[in-house]
Structures are given as C-alpha cells and as structure tokens.
Amino acid sequence: MLNSLGLPGRPEDTRVVVAMSGGVDSSVVAGLMKREGYDVIGVTLQLYDHGEAVQKKGACCAGQDIHDARRVAESLDIPHYVLDYESRFREQVIERFADSYINGETPIPCVTCNQTVKFQDLLETAKDLGADVLVTGHYVRTKLEGNRNALYRPVDLDRDQSYFLFATTQEQLDFLRFPLGGMTKPEVRALAEEFGLIVADKHDSQDICFVPQGRYTDVIARLRPHAADPGDIVHVDGRVLGQHEGIIHFTIGQRRGIGVSTGEPLYVVHLDADNRRVIVGPKEFLATHKLLLRNVNWIGAGHFDDLPVEGLKVFAKVRSTRPPTEAILRKEGDDITVELVAGELGVAPGQACVFFDEDTQDARVLGGGWIQRAEKDRKSEDALRNLIGKSWEAAGLPASS
Structure with a gap:
C-alpha cells in the first residue's frame, strides 16, 4: 500500500526533506508532512549575503526569511538546517544573470536557480540526509504516468509555477513532491492559521531574491561595470x-x-x-512568429528525437504572465524551433519557451527551452539585418529564411 506521497511504507518510516524558504507556502508544506506523521527535516538555503538582505522586503531567502523558517521548524518540532550555498548561487545564478543581460538578453534567474541550486544541489543534499523525497511549496502537480511522474499545472492557475520548472529532469521529478498543487492560496493560508504558524499572514515574495528593491541594473553594474x-x-x-x-x-x-x-x-x-x-x-517590429531554442529539456511522453517530421502541435508559453498559445514544435536538423501560430509581441532572447499539451487547467508540461532568437517577419528581419550587419552573423544567429 502506498502512502500519501506515493511511496510504499508507513509515513513514519519515510524521510522527507522540505525546502523551507521562510514563506507561508513551504511552511505549510512542512506542517502538512508533520501532521501526516512523516519523518520531516527542514532545510533552508542561504543563497547570498543575508547581512544586506535583512533589510530587504518582498524577496525570498533573505536573513529574515531564514529566521522565520527556523522559528516555523521549532514550532513544528522538526530538525532544521541552514546550508551555505552562497558561492554556488553566485556562480550558477547571479553571474549568469549578469552575463545574460549584458548580452542583450532577458534572463529568468528563478528557472536557473531551480535548475541548478535547488533541484540539483539541494536534491543531492536531501539524498545525503537519507531522504526518500524532496518536498517543496511550488504550485504544480505531478501524476504517475506508468512508472514515472509527469508534471502538470496546478488547480490554482493564479499561482501556476509550471513555467519556472520546465527544466526539471525526469529523474528529479521522480524524487520531488509538490503537495500544494491541488490547493488554492486561500486554502494554504487557512492551513497556516490552523497550524499556528507565525508566517500565516506573511506577504508573498515579489522581487528576484538577490535584487534589492527590484533594481537589477544596480546588481549588474556592480558585477560588470562596463555593462553601463x-x-x-x-x-x-x-x-x-x-x-x-x-x-x-x-x-x-x-x-x-x-x-x-x-x-x-x-x-x-x-x-x-x-x-x-x-x-x-514601431510596434509591428515586435511581432514574433518563430523561435529558435537552445538547451531544450523534454519531460513529455516518448523521446524528443521521435517528434513527427511535420512537427508536434503544442501550446507554448513565452512569458510567465502570458497564457499558453497554439504552436508547432519542430526539430530541424540540429535546430529546435517553435512556430507561434498567432504570433507574440515583445519576445526576447534569454526568456523561456515552455510547452504544454493543451491550454487547460489539466495541461501537462512537456518541457521547454531557452529562447536563442525570436524571428520576426521578413520586413522587420531585413531592416534589423541591414542595421546590425556582420555582428548579426558573428552572434551565431541563423540567416533569414
């Protein structure tokens, strides 16, 4: 018989590591796991100099958040560890963020953080602690498809975080659990009140965690002075x-x-x-109809190399705040492209393009990739090409089709 996490054995015999950011979502997850009788360990990551971050509001992983996570763990009577990941976070997330911006891209550091620090490094740490699963407060769902977990959008689409998790590998998905995927935010806050958690009324983080007051240019100018x-x-x-x-x-x-x-x-x-x-x-120069992707991650059924020659109909999401729209995913030699049937405005290199099998609440995440180039119509492409000249080809971008 399987327990509520889909694993054999009693909850008390199942070790669960909960990634605790100090916010209400991950705190409620820890409370749920404790109430169900699991062997729970809370882990909080120190990702940057929290001496500066203590005064920063509206961001995750700051000094106050570490303090809140510790207090929640104490109230739940679970062991809690704070792990120093500052150097790893700087190397894998902050430095890449800065380099992406100075290359004219629009990066998404939260995806990179999930891809490297959280679902790679923290996951390995959880295994070192003897965990059977790593549990987080993300609003997504997983369902067992055969003997593997598949990733789906959550019940509360206003909190949908599937866009930020497209780079999660199949191996990671099989080890991760997301208990909040079937809940709404009001239900989560109600549970926080029921558990008596000090973070029950805490505001959600809004900014990038390492960017004070949302001024990302200050961070980049400090790391890369020539960027200004x-x-x-x-x-x-x-x-x-x-x-x-x-x-x-x-x-x-x-x-x-x-x-x-x-x-x-x-x-x-x-x-x-x-x-x-x-x-x-003018605005018409923002219209994008075709994307060239890099570093594509596939977590859909079957093998990515087996895509049909005519392409696969998907629903693509090019920004976290935009709904998925109809698209055709193709593998053309070494190039992976996405044709946006209705087009999109203002798509930028460095953003992510995430694929879903449908545009519904029950949509499955098939994967995604990073946008290397957003191709416009012929008139716009020719105008830009005339301006950019040789540097266009020097940037490794393909010739206009």
Missing part, C-alpha cells in the same frame, strides 16, 4: 535618435523610459550588445 557603458539609440530606419547609459536599462518590448521622442510610439525592438546600441521602432 553608453551607446546610441537607433531607429530601425537607421537614424540615431539619442544616447543611452547602458543597454542593461532596456528590455525588448519596452515603451516607457526610452528617452527619445519622434512623434510616434516607439518600442525597444532589439538590443545590439556588440555595438552597445538600443534599436527602437
């Missing part, structure tokens, strides 16, 4: 409209705060990192 070098703001027709103080201050699709005016609405349509140029143009 000035350059030109150039219209897609070739006109130099003004100067900027570093391409790190701009993202694809940005309209406000560009710093130039021509009497028409202008958007950031490309970041030419090699030449420190911000390229702006």
Whole structure:
C-alpha cells in the first residue's frame, strides 16, 4: 500500500526533506508532512549575503526569511538546517544573470536557480540526509504516468509555477513532491492559521531574491561595470535618435523610459550588445512568429528525437504572465524551433519557451527551452539585418529564411 506521497511504507518510516524558504507556502508544506506523521527535516538555503538582505522586503531567502523558517521548524518540532550555498548561487545564478543581460538578453534567474541550486544541489543534499523525497511549496502537480511522474499545472492557475520548472529532469521529478498543487492560496493560508504558524499572514515574495528593491541594473553594474557603458539609440530606419547609459536599462518590448521622442510610439525592438546600441521602432517590429531554442529539456511522453517530421502541435508559453498559445514544435536538423501560430509581441532572447499539451487547467508540461532568437517577419528581419550587419552573423544567429 502506498502512502500519501506515493511511496510504499508507513509515513513514519519515510524521510522527507522540505525546502523551507521562510514563506507561508513551504511552511505549510512542512506542517502538512508533520501532521501526516512523516519523518520531516527542514532545510533552508542561504543563497547570498543575508547581512544586506535583512533589510530587504518582498524577496525570498533573505536573513529574515531564514529566521522565520527556523522559528516555523521549532514550532513544528522538526530538525532544521541552514546550508551555505552562497558561492554556488553566485556562480550558477547571479553571474549568469549578469552575463545574460549584458548580452542583450532577458534572463529568468528563478528557472536557473531551480535548475541548478535547488533541484540539483539541494536534491543531492536531501539524498545525503537519507531522504526518500524532496518536498517543496511550488504550485504544480505531478501524476504517475506508468512508472514515472509527469508534471502538470496546478488547480490554482493564479499561482501556476509550471513555467519556472520546465527544466526539471525526469529523474528529479521522480524524487520531488509538490503537495500544494491541488490547493488554492486561500486554502494554504487557512492551513497556516490552523497550524499556528507565525508566517500565516506573511506577504508573498515579489522581487528576484538577490535584487534589492527590484533594481537589477544596480546588481549588474556592480558585477560588470562596463555593462553601463553608453551607446546610441537607433531607429530601425537607421537614424540615431539619442544616447543611452547602458543597454542593461532596456528590455525588448519596452515603451516607457526610452528617452527619445519622434512623434510616434516607439518600442525597444532589439538590443545590439556588440555595438552597445538600443534599436527602437514601431510596434509591428515586435511581432514574433518563430523561435529558435537552445538547451531544450523534454519531460513529455516518448523521446524528443521521435517528434513527427511535420512537427508536434503544442501550446507554448513565452512569458510567465502570458497564457499558453497554439504552436508547432519542430526539430530541424540540429535546430529546435517553435512556430507561434498567432504570433507574440515583445519576445526576447534569454526568456523561456515552455510547452504544454493543451491550454487547460489539466495541461501537462512537456518541457521547454531557452529562447536563442525570436524571428520576426521578413520586413522587420531585413531592416534589423541591414542595421546590425556582420555582428548579426558573428552572434551565431541563423540567416533569414
């Protein structure tokens, strides 16, 4: 007979490591595991200098959060460990974040953190502690498909975190459990009250955990001082409209705060990192219909190499706040591409494209990859190519189709 975590044996004979961030979600998970009688160990990661972070509100993993996790563990009467992952986090997440921005990309450090520090390093630590599973407070669900776990969207789609977990491997999925996937946020807070947890009314984290007050440019400028070098703001027709103080201050699709005016609405349509140029143009230059992906992770049924020649119909999500839309996933030689049937606006390299089998609450996550290039229509592509010239090919981007 299987227990509530889908494992053979009694709960008291099943060791569970809970990743405790100090927030209400992971604290409730620890409370649930304790109430069900499991052998629970709480682990909190110190990811950066929490001496600075103590004063920072609205972020996870800060000094106050470590303190809160410790107090929750004490109230639940479970052992609790704080692990120093600062150097690993800096190397795998913060440094990559900075490099991605100065290359003109829009990175998602939360995915990288899950991919490396949490679901790789912490998972191995959990196994070293003799754990049978690692349990987190993410809002996703898993279901057993044959003898392997499959990843699904949660019941509460307002809290859906499946986009941030696309890089989870099959081996990791089989070791992970997500007890909150079948609950809504109000139900979770009600449980926190029932358990008497001090974090029951604590606000959810909003910012990137290592970015004070949301000013990511301050972090990048400190790590990579040359990232704030000035350059030109150039219209897609070739006109130099003004100067900027570093391409790190701009993202694809940005309209406000560009710093130039021509009497028409202008958007950031490309970041030419090699030449420190911000390229702006009308809204139609943001329309994206085809994506070239790198580092694709497949957790759907079957093998990725067995995709049909004509491509696989999927629903693709290119930003965490956007709904999945109809798309065709193809493997073309060594290239993996996604055709967005209706197109999307403002898609940027460095973002993730995540595949689902349908656009419903019960959608299964099939995998995803990092966007290497967002291809526009022929007119937009030709205009950008004329501006960027040789550096376009030097960046390793494919020729226009």
